[in-house]
Amino acid sequence: xxIKILVLIIFYLIGSLNLSYAANSEKVDxxxxxxxxxxxxxxxxxxxxxxxxxxxxxxxxxxxDEGKNNEQIYDFLKSxxxxxxxxxxEITKNTFLLWLLPLILFVFxxxxxxxxxxxx
Amino acid sequence: xxxxxxxxxxxxxxxxxxFILLKGLNKTNNYSPDLNSSKIDFNFKAKFLYSNEETTLYxxxxxxxxxxxxxWASWCLPCRDEHSFLLNLKSLDKLNIIxxxxxxxxxxxxxxxxELGNPYSKVVVDPSGVNSIExxxxxxxxxxxxxxxxxxxxxxxIGPLDDEKLAELKMIIKNEN
Numbered sequence: 083x084x085i086k087i088l089v090l091i092i093f094y095l096i097g098s099l100n101l102s103y104a105a106n107s108e109k110v111d112x113x114x115x116x117x118x119x120x121x122x123x124x125x126x127x128x129x130x131x132x133x134x135x136x137x138x139x140x141x142x143x144x145x146x147d148e149g150k151n152n153e154q155i156y157d158f159l160k161s162x163x164x165x166x167x168x169x170x171x172e173i174t175k176n177t178f179l180l181w182l183l184p185l186i187l188f189v190f191x192x193x194x195x196x197x198x199x200x201x202x
Numbered sequence: 203x204x205x206x207x208x209x210x211x212x213x214x215x216x217x218x219x220x221f222i223l224l225k226g227l228n229k230t231n232n233y234s235p236d237l238n239s240s241k242i243d244f245n246f247k248a249k250f251l252y253s254n255e256e257t258t259l260y261x262x263x264x265x266x267x268x269x270x271x272x273x274w275a276s277w278c279l280p281c282r283d284e285h286s287f288l289l290n291l292k293s294l295d296k297l298n299i300i301x302x303x304x305x306x307x308x309x310x311x312x313x314x315x316x317e318l319g320n321p322y323s324k325v326v327v328d329p330s331g332v333n334s335i336e337x338x339x340x341x342x343x344x345x346x347x348x349x350x351x352x353x354x355x356x357x358x359x360i361g362p363l364d365d366e367k368l369a370e371l372k373m374i375i376k377n378e379n
């Protein structure tokens with residue numbers, strides 16, 4: 083009986099250890115999916131197995147362990163590698179077209195449709 | 203009339219995209235951020251290659267006026283090519299050359315230095331690559347010129363040094379105080 087309980091406790095401990103580990107690496111995955119791998123462009127840090135990406139994942143883990151939140155980690159990396167490392171460009175004079183163009187196209191399309199409908 | 207407008211629209215779209223793409227051809231594939239806020243604002247810890255002691259970046263870049271931080275590895279072929287340039291820079295009095303050994307095997311790293319000469323005043327190891335990322339590095343080889351007093355990065359070279367970069371580095375060191 084005692085042995086059974088002991089075994090159960092051990093299994094429980096292993097299980098909870100795994101769970102906390104999984105939760106932690108899930109956060110790394112979540113952050114690294116939003117980061118561009120700068121030396122293997124077209125891939126995210128999450129997808130890449132390059133040395134750069136592997137180190138980056140370790141760094142993210144370290145930062146999480148230090149208690150940094152997602153924003154702080156993104157800001158840190160942006161200060162080191164520039165805006166481009168995140169897949170979420172801010173609106174600047176270089177990127178305003180990127181943000182505006184879909185809107186303009188949408189309005190343009192709407193005008194086309196309205197005209198067609200009203201002609202009929 | 204409508205046909206004409208369509209034709210003009212298509213032709214002008216093609217021309218515009220042609221010139222945009224043509225301009226893109228001249229751009230380098232490697233994206234590198236502008237170094238406007240290039241203060242070294244962290245305090246990483248690393249172990250020396252030749253002893254087991256730990257040190258910080260602040261300790262490393264304390265003596266002399268300028269530091270060159272060179273990230274290298276024995277498995278990196280371009281690092282072999284640039285090594286002679288680092289040895290050349292060693293002769294400058296104002297300069298301190300620090301090596302960061304990136305994701306390397308200790309024995310191979312020591313062999314590399316024994317074989318090609320040692321330009322570094324200090325070498326630290328970075329087995330996980332995290333220290334290099336904290337410096338904003340992409341990989342090996344990479345070279346940073348740091349102004350020791352202001353702790354700012356004056357220049358950063360991604361890829362191996364060559365004659366042109368060497369001349370530029372010497373110019374910067376000569377002109378800055």
